[in-house]
Amino acid sequence: MFKKISRRIALQFSGFVFLFFLINGLFFLAADLTNSRRQTHDRLIRNARIVLDKAEDGVELLPVHLPPPLRESMRITNISGASLFSGEMFEDVPFSAKKDFQEIRLNNEEYTVLTMPILQQKKRVGYLQLVDVERLQMGDLPRRAAMYFIISFAVSATTFFVGLYFARRSLAPAQEMMERLEQFTQDASHELRTPLAALRSSLDLALKTKKYEQGIASAKEDVSSITVLVERLLELARIDQFSLQPVAVDLSGLSQQVVEKYRPLAEEKSLTLHQDIHPSVTVMGDAALLRQVISNLLSNAIKYTPAKGTITMR
Numbered sequence: 089m090f091k092k093i094s095r096r097i098a099l100q101f102s103g104f105v106f107l108f109f110l111i112n113g114l115f116f117l118a119a120d121l122t123n124s125r126r127q128t129h130d131r132l133i134r135n136a137r138i139v140l141d142k143a144e145d146g147v148e149l150l151p152v153h154l155p156p157p158l159r160e161s162m163r164i165t166n167i168s169g170a171s172l173f174s175g176e177m178f179e180d181v182p183f184s185a186k187k188d189f190q191e192i193r194l195n196n197e198e199y200t201v202l203t204m205p206i207l208q209q210k211k212r213v214g215y216l217q218l219v220d221v222e223r224l225q226m227g228d229l230p231r232r233a234a235m236y237f238i239i240s241f242a243v244s245a246t247t248f249f250v251g252l253y254f255a256r257r258s259l260a261p262a263q264e265m266m267e268r269l270e271q272f273t274q275d276a277s278h279e280l281r282t283p284l285a286a287l288r289s290s291l292d293l294a295l296k297t298k299k300y301e302q303g304i305a306s307a308k309e310d311v312s313s314i315t316v317l318v319e320r321l322l323e324l325a326r327i328d329q330f331s332l333q334p335v336a337v338d339l340s341g342l343s344q345q346v347v348e349k350y351r352p353l354a355e356e357k358s359l360t361l362h363q364d365i366h367p368s369v370t371v372m373g374d375a376a377l378l379r380q381v382i383s384n385l386l387s388n389a390i391k392y393t394p395a396k397g398t399i400t401m402r
Contacts, residue, residue: 094259098251106244113236117229124224129189132202132218139216140206163217164206177219185215198222283314283383289352310349334372340365342375346382347401354390354399362400
């Protein structure tokens with residue numbers, strides 16, 4: 089049962105970790121995409137300012153004063169859109185006077201085009217277009233999403249085994265307690281079976297012999313013994329709080345009482361019960377537990393001795 093509980097706890101926790109890492113990865117993927125677009129726009133605006141600062145010298149001379157990489161990604165048109173200069177990257181890009189940024193796709197790659205007016209003496213004389221390739225392509229998103237998925241799965245799988253270890257370790261005290269409870273139930277059923285049988289025999293004997301007073305007294309003794317036994321069993325179930333306090337016990341007298349208690353039970357099986365107990369034997373111990381030990385010995389002897397046999401208590 090506790091193995092299933094541990095596995096369920098570990099599985100739930102690893103599922104949470106998987107979703108957390110997956111959502112976190114998708115969030116960062118969206119953030120990377122946004123940041124990549126922003127960086128592209130910033131580069132285009134920065135390059136556009138460099139070009140426009142030199143437009144005062146004349147639109148026709150702009151390409152001469154610019155570095156080759158910038159000339160290849162630039163196009164200059166007049167006010168009507170006719171091309172005055174076009175870099176290699178603009179060979180297949182149609183002109184559009186739309187301001188700001190446009191997303192285009194060329195040769196299976198994504199580009200961003202910035203279109204800005206060229207002003208001379210506050211008068212629009214043409215258009216400047218700059219193009220830059222996107223560092224993070226939309227086509228890369230499925231691959232990166234799959235990578236985040238694999239990482240999330242790997243981390244969650246590791247978390248499952250680690251969580252399973254710690255869950256079982258944390259539940260170990262509860263499992264031990266449950267095992268002790270099961271053992272206590274078994275012990276209680278076994279230990280109570282014998283005195284209850286003796287109680288039944290005492291009552292049966294009283295009914296047969298009509299000696300009710302003696303039978304009731306014997307039954308009361310059995311009930312008292314059972315009550316003490318139940319208390320001892322409960323103390324043993326709380327073994328961490330149980331402390332045995334030994335006292336002087338008349339073992340001879342205690343054994344004699346148990347033998348007399350089980351004599352009717354032995355007679356029911358046609359067994360002869362003899363006693364050869366040395367008088368005045370005293371030991372240090374718990375009277376109830378010692379009584380139960382002797383009772384168990386006699387009970388097993390009566391149970392496993394063939395009919396018409398003889399049992400001797402020494």
